[in-house]
Amino acid sequence: MWIFGIIVIVLLLIMAVCLSVIRFELWIKKHGKDDEVVLNIRMLYGLIRLHYELPIMKFENMKKGILIKVEKKNNIKESKDETKKTRVDKRKIDYWQTQFIKILEATDSFLIWMKKTLSHVSILKLDWSTNISAGDAAYTAIATGMVWSIKGSLVGWLSYHMGMRTAPRLFVVPVFDDKPQFSTELSCIAQISCGYAMYAGLILMVRVFKVKGGIKKWKSILFKV
Template sequence: MWIVTIIVIVILLLIAVILFSKIKVDVWVRKKGKDDEVVFKIRMLYGLIRLHYELPMLKIENLEKGIKVEVDKSKNIGQEKEAHNETQVNKRKVDHWLNVFHQILEATESLKAWLEKTLSRLSISKLEWSTHFCAGDAAYTAVASGMVWSTKAFIVGWLSHHVQLKKSPRLFVVPTFDDHPHFTSEMSCIVQISCGYAIYAGLVLIVRVLKVKGGVKRWKSILSKA
């Protein structure tokens, strides 16, 4: 009897530890001239599970071909990359994604409300975004500086209404007045959500799908094509 009690207590403690743990996503984006790099580091269960994604290249070829994207994936930071994928993001693919999103909306009851509630449980503990640039002309650089500040302020304002900002974002815009155009932007962001709420949100999403007639079938079709 005591052994069974101890096992039950241990199981309950493990479940509590999992539910109260955090899912942490560290995003780092850097753009310098023609060089681009996007890195995602995901940590779960106190670092026992780690995922690492890299987008070493975002190359805009032309309006028809769109953006060429390379993705490297590895399970743990420091390990060799497991997979290297390359894809082309163009207007046709964006239209396809929009069509998929509309299908998901139709297959899920009140998906927008679910998204808003889930976003409200996200917390951003770090947001630093610096931009250094020169347009090659003093007047153009001054105008562009104001536009960059406005864009950043708009994005931060939107975030403040939809997610929890634990710390004030650190935003920098540094215009350089010289004759050589250049652009460098770097952003670092840490997003967190509790594992317990992530599981709860997943269960709520499943219930919302079940409430729609044919919702499960549509989701299976969408996931199989993805």
């Protein structure tokens, strides 16, 4: 009987994990030279919480690129808070592009897997407001139209590949001022079922095993990262 009880408890725990969701909360704010990016991830009914913050995102020049400072916090006792600085330049972008090509080569139909996985992501909230001024009324009107076009294209792509639970709220406010200015604020909440996330991970492993040398390539990529 006690063995049967343990089996029932284990099955209930597995069911509870599968029915839980992984929740992502993204907040981006830019006002002049002040930038802030915050990402919160909650799993297993809030038992695991991850917090990423980018308090510094500074563009230096075309050669040095963008300096990014990342602060990571979580509620796991064994892990410590981390602060890292990295520089994103042309060489780093080329490196990421090369690694992505290696991932495609090491995985059977990786893009199909990604598309199916994204289709199970639900966007619960998407608010995006932007204030813009080009320093001239005519140019400000043109810039406003361009920003609307960019936002419409991005939101259209998201709604095509993911599920939109609520209609996105988009705002573009032209500021008719003599000085150029740009400020934007984005708030997004998305989630995916923990059960499907585990299933997608299992399918990804199967696709990697189908490719000769896929496991070795993935280990090499993850080790470098």
